[in-house]
Amino acid sequence: MIELPKDLRIESRKKLPEDLRFLVEKYPRETWEGHANIGDMARFWLQRHDMFRELSGMLQKSVGDYREGLLQPPEFARWFAPRLRFFLQQLHGHHEVEDLHYFPVFARAEPRLQRGFDILDSDHHVIHDALERNGETARAFLMALQQDDDAKRFAADAYADENARLIEMLTRHLYDEEDIIIPLMLDRGEESLTG
DSSP states (O other): OOOOOGGGSTTTOOSOOGGGOHHHHHSOHHHHTTOTTOOHHHHHHHHHHHHHHHHHHHHHHHHHHHHTTSSOHHHHHHHHHHHHHHHHHHHHHHHHHIIIIIHHHHHHHOGGGHHHHHHHHHHHHHHHHHHHHHHHHHHHHHHHTTSOHHHHHHHHHHHHHHHHHHHHHHHHHHHHHHHHHHHHHHHHOHHHHHO
16 A cells, blocks of 8 residues: 555545546536446446445444434344445455456556556555444444443444544545546446456
């Protein structure tokens, strides 16, 4: 992993540097859906990202509902645990495929984006650590549901804080990744990138 300057790290980055935005300026988001080169891979990529956004929102809402007393501990645990496990596993697998296969192929196709792929790779390492912390904090939270009210409240607060940090980083990462990858697919055509 390349060490990034603070302003490019996922924890503090507000947007991609201008020198990496040349393709998204050529192919802005509002043109993606109707573009002739939008194909199955780009659609799948965007669907996966939308799934991660939706799941993270659902998990965050369920914790909020629990904290507000709208869900009782057993009901919350039954709903929350399998969805969190699915979310963490899917996100880890998605990043692994990107790091090992797609990012190297895409970086070779457009060398001017190499720094962008280095940034995305760095994001993956930081997000991986956040996923680990999220899983550990979630396990502690679920175990605390069997304890007294103070333990439940403390564990719910700790998980909510950890989850909020993860979602903030994930939201930034997904957006930036789309701004690099989807315009590249539109510019080159998917077959030239994967064939």
